[in-house]
Amino acid sequence: MAMTGTRTVTAGIAPQERTPPEAILEEHAAGLVSRLDEHHREAVTELLHWAYGAGGGVAFGLLPARVRRFPGTGVVYGLAFWLAFEWGIAPLLGIQQARERKVLWRVGIALDHVLYGVVVAGRLAPEPSVAPDSP
Numbered sequence: 001m002a003m004t005g006t007r008t009v010t011a012g013i014a015p016q017e018r019t020p021p022e023a024i025l026e027e028h029a030a031g032l033v034s035r036l037d038e039h040h041r042e043a044v045t046e047l048l049h050w051a052y053g054a055g056g057g058v059a060f061g062l063l064p065a066r067v068r069r070f071p072g073t074g075v076v077y078g079l080a081f082w083l084a085f086e087w088g089i090a091p092l093l094g095i096q097q098a099r100e101r102k103v104l105w106r107v108g109i110a111l112d113h114v115l116y117g118v119v120v121a122g123r124l125a126p127e128p129s130v131a132p133d134s135p
Helices: 002-013 020-028 030-034 038-061 065-069 073-093 103-120
Strands: none
Touching: 020 030, 020 038, 020 073, 038 073, 038 103, 065 073, 073 103
16 A cells, blocks of 8 residues: 555656556456446556555565565565566566556656565564563
């Protein structure tokens, strides 16, 4: 959900670009989503994106604790999560747009996914304080 805010900014940078969930729904479920009004279509798109992100959060939680604790893991994970879509899922689904994006859009999306990784890794939350052992 934190990405939704940055996604709004990114969409302002390149309004002609579709988000990955929009592209997937339009290219693979056009008949289904075309019957929905615009508000419902937007809601389905957001829910699909949130479900994908939540699945990524679950996958992050399955990483070994020693890997998750490393301070840069969230950033790397967020970027890897995005690149997995760009280089893996998009080509498999035949989404052409992923290869045609402008540099500014890619930078915005990369920053968007850095934020995702930081949030998933829990790096925005304060670290729990640990009281020193009492004698």
